[in-house]
Amino acid sequence: xxxxxPLNDExxxxxxxxxxxxxxxxxxxxxxxxxxxxxxxxxSYALLGLSILGVDISKxxxxxxxxxxxxxxxxxxxxxxxxxxxxxxxxxxxxxxxLSLTSTLFGIWSLACLVNxxxxxxxxxxxxxxxxxxxxxxxxxxxxxSSFDVTPPKPLHYSSIxxxxxxxxxxxxxxxxxxxCRTSTDFSRYISLDGVLEFIKQQACPQGGxxxxxxxxxxxxxxxxxxxxxxxxxxxxxxSSFYEVTFQWLLQRQISSDGPMTLMTNNEGFDPEDHGGxxxxxxxxxxxCYGFWCLNxxxxxxxxxxxxxxxxxxxxxxxxxxxxxxxxxGFAKNDEDDPDLYHTFLGLAxxxxxxxxFDGTTFxxxxxxxxxxxxxx
Amino acid sequence: MTETLFDNGPxxxxxxxxxxxxxxxxxxxxxxxxxxxYKEVMxxxxxxxxxxxxxxxxxxxxxxxxxxxxxxxxxxxxxxxIVRKLYGADPAKLNDELxxxxxxxxxxxxxxxxxxxxxxxxxxxxxxxFLRELPILQAMLDEDxxxxxxxxxxxxxxxxxxxxxxxxxxxxxxxxxxVYNNSAWCHRMFVLKSQFKPTPPTELLKTxxxxxxxxxxxxxxxxxxxxYLQGLYQEFLDNKFDAEVVDFALTFTSGAFDxxxxxxxxxxxxxxxxxxxxxxxxxxxxDKACRAYRALSEIYDPIRKNFWxxxxxxxxx
Numbered sequence: 001x002x003x004x005x006p007l008n009d010e011x012x013x014x015x016x017x018x019x020x021x022x023x024x025x026x027x028x029x030x031x032x033x034x035x036x037x038x039x040x041x042x043x044s045y046a047l048l049g050l051s052i053l054g055v056d057i058s059k060x061x062x063x064x065x066x067x068x069x070x071x072x073x074x075x076x077x078x079x080x081x082x083x084x085x086x087x088x089x090x091x092x093x094x095x096x097x098x099l100s101l102t103s104t105l106f107g108i109w110s111l112a113c114l115v116n117x118x119x120x121x122x123x124x125x126x127x128x129x130x131x132x133x134x135x136x137x138x139x140x141x142x143x144x145x146s147s148f149d150v151t152p153p154k155p156l157h158y159s160s161i162x163x164x165x166x167x168x169x170x171x172x173x174x175x176x177x178x179x180x181c182r183t184s185t186d187f188s189r190y191i192s193l194d195g196v197l198e199f200i201k202q203q204a205c206p207q208g209g210x211x212x213x214x215x216x217x218x219x220x221x222x223x224x225x226x227x228x229x230x231x232x233x234x235x236x237x238x239x240s241s242f243y244e245v246t247f248q249w250l251l252q253r254q255i256s257s258d259g260p261m262t263l264m265t266n267n268e269g270f271d272p273e274d275h276g277g278x279x280x281x282x283x284x285x286x287x288x289c290y291g292f293w294c295l296n297x298x299x300x301x302x303x304x305x306x307x308x309x310x311x312x313x314x315x316x317x318x319x320x321x322x323x324x325x326x327x328x329x330g331f332a333k334n335d336e337d338d339p340d341l342y343h344t345f346l347g348l349a350x351x352x353x354x355x356x357x358f359d360g361t362t363f364x365x366x367x368x369x370x371x372x373x374x375x376x377x
Numbered sequence: 378m379t380e381t382l383f384d385n386g387p388x389x390x391x392x393x394x395x396x397x398x399x400x401x402x403x404x405x406x407x408x409x410x411x412x413x414x415y416k417e418v419m420x421x422x423x424x425x426x427x428x429x430x431x432x433x434x435x436x437x438x439x440x441x442x443x444x445x446x447x448x449x450x451x452x453x454x455x456x457x458x459i460v461r462k463l464y465g466a467d468p469a470k471l472n473d474e475l476x477x478x479x480x481x482x483x484x485x486x487x488x489x490x491x492x493x494x495x496x497x498x499x500x501x502x503x504x505x506x507f508l509r510e511l512p513i514l515q516a517m518l519d520e521d522x523x524x525x526x527x528x529x530x531x532x533x534x535x536x537x538x539x540x541x542x543x544x545x546x547x548x549x550x551x552x553x554x555x556v557y558n559n560s561a562w563c564h565r566m567f568v569l570k571s572q573f574k575p576t577p578p579t580e581l582l583k584t585x586x587x588x589x590x591x592x593x594x595x596x597x598x599x600x601x602x603x604x605y606l607q608g609l610y611q612e613f614l615d616n617k618f619d620a621e622v623v624d625f626a627l628t629f630t631s632g633a634f635d636x637x638x639x640x641x642x643x644x645x646x647x648x649x650x651x652x653x654x655x656x657x658x659x660x661x662x663x664d665k666a667c668r669a670y671r672a673l674s675e676i677y678d679p680i681r682k683n684f685w686x687x688x689x690x691x692x693x694x
Binding site: 028162 | 396398399400402403404405406407408409410411412415419423426427429445446447448449450451453454455457458489490492493494497523525528529532533555557558559560563564566567570571596597598599600601604607608611612642643644645646676677678679680681682683684687691
């Protein structure tokens with residue numbers, strides 16, 4: 001069967017999405033200043049989105065490679081050097097270790113949009129980046145922080161206050177993968193993989209899916225499954241029946257307005273207009289971003305189960321008719337809010353996943369992801 | 378500087394040379410046009426950080442920086458180091474910091490840093506109190522009864538203080554307010570799985586099953602309560618479903634097992650899924666399971682048609 005091609009759908013306003021994304025790369029008004037620490041996320045979402053749209057960004061934004069490169073910093077440690085990206089050079093304070101694991105992944109994604117892998121690995125030192133990931137693992141368990149304590153600067157100490165959820169674990173594993181780790185043995189050179197796997201097991205929920213304290217969440221589920229897919233040789237940590245139940249849990253996140261659903265008139269978290277969209281948890285509204293997180297999870301689980309997801313058309317209809325902004329371009333969270341960059345990118349990523357043009361585990365368009373995958377450590 | 382946008386509070390900062398924000402690089406992406414308040418606050422606070430000053434006035438400065446940029450994790454970290462150095466294990470001072478954090482939390486409910494910062498403070502605190510945490514948890518859930526971060530924080534507190542005493546009642550209160558609150562239902566499962574090893578007492582399980590059935594009767598088309606009901610059997614009762622619970626589920630699916638020529642409205646597609654799952658466990662009833670899946674596929678949940686057909690195929694092969 002030919003995959004659906006939602007990016008060629010006549011309802012899809014490609015040019016307007018391009019303008020919407022490009023606006024975010026130019027000068028931003030002061031209301032964006034609270035996004036200073038997320039600047040590299042803004043750059044990534046905009047560049048990756050433009051790449052999905054087929055814009056020749058490596059040409060158009062070539063000069064910005066140098067600007068991005070300035071965010072890459074090497075910090076001396078008692079055991080040698082670690083390297084990564086700082087979130088912002090504008091507010092950087094000299095002498096304060098402000099490398100961030102999350103910014104590092106966004107920095108790598110952004111550079112991968114602009115230069116080829118050979119050039120990328122001239123700019124960043126793979127070994128030092130892997131050492132940075134290693135230093136972010138909280139000793140002896142599977143948890144990762146994203147940064148260091150600001151003081152004392154030496155020896156470096158992982159942050160005492162960072163959240164340590166599956167997001168940071170995904171970021172750590174994804175960086176190691178993009179630096180060339182492919183098997184358990186590769187990953188284990190830098191981190192305690194047993195700790196990571198134990199943590200993932202702990203987050204498995206009785207009704208399927210992954211989340212904290214037995215409350216499954218589609219975002220965490222996508223993180224956990226992406227990690228397992230990137231490590232690839234350790235699916236055995238959970239029984240195959242769990243993956244099947246998780247597949248079913250994910251399918252159930254696609255909202256229907258059929259049958260007895262119409263009886264839920266007293267449910268404040270249900271809107272029949274959401275038909276075809278995905279929610280992140282039970283009894284919540286549909287949200288553009290969960291279209292991607294669930295779809296990515298279903299894609300990953302495909303080879304682990306015999307069931308298939310075939311509700312693509314309903315999701316495409318939901319995204320193109322309900323959350324796409326046909327006037328301004330961009331996608332909103334739902335059919336009420338204004339479009340924003342995050343939901344725009346995830347809407348595009350969902351559509352590109354459906355057409356086979358996006359690799360959700362590395363979070364890169366297929367052409368870039370394929371080129372990065374050629375580089376093993 | 379004649380007029381200052383930086384709130385000095387009771388402190389003096391005139392000796393501090395603000396650290397300028399560099400911007401306007403060639404080929405810069407996402408150049409932000411900072412306003413004057415931002416430049417001043419960031420200038421002073423970053424200058425204090427650069428000279429590693431750990432003082433009351435530095436603490437005051439971080440609160441302004443964090444207010445302007447709640448995601449600035451370096452400032453949160455700086456603040457924590459100040460608190461640690463100045464107050465160490467002084468419970469009264471750490472309570473003041475928790476008070477500040479309560480206020481900040483109310484104004485920034487979706488912030489990513491607040492809860493892990495709070496956990497770090499509790500670890501530092503020589504005599505942390507679960508009671509001290511309850512009002513802010515209550516206020517935040519009043520605001521958004523399904524806030525994932527808040528529920529997670531509550532559960533981490535329950536673990537930290539090993540106090541499960543009020544949790545089922547707490548979940549019941551939230552379920553009374555909104556029977557569709559999935560977080561509240563998951564909270565029950567969290568309590569049962571965390572408090573009792575290997576399984577909860579039989580009496581408690583009976584009460585839970587009874588409670589859940591009552592809630593399902595109030596709102597039959599509710600995935601959260603049906604998940605919990607199935608979870609009780611799956612996690613604690615060896616997956617052995619009794620006749621009573623089957624009869625209970627059947628009351629919401631009248632007609633669904635009859636001919637599909639003239640389909641009737643049923644009260645709950647989740648009851649039908651539940652029955653399909655139970656019937657699918659035994660060869661003797663797998664025919665009924667097939668009929669349930671067919672009804673879901675064709676009439677009651679056609680968006681997942683393909684999946685229900687897959688279930689039928691797996692039963693018959």
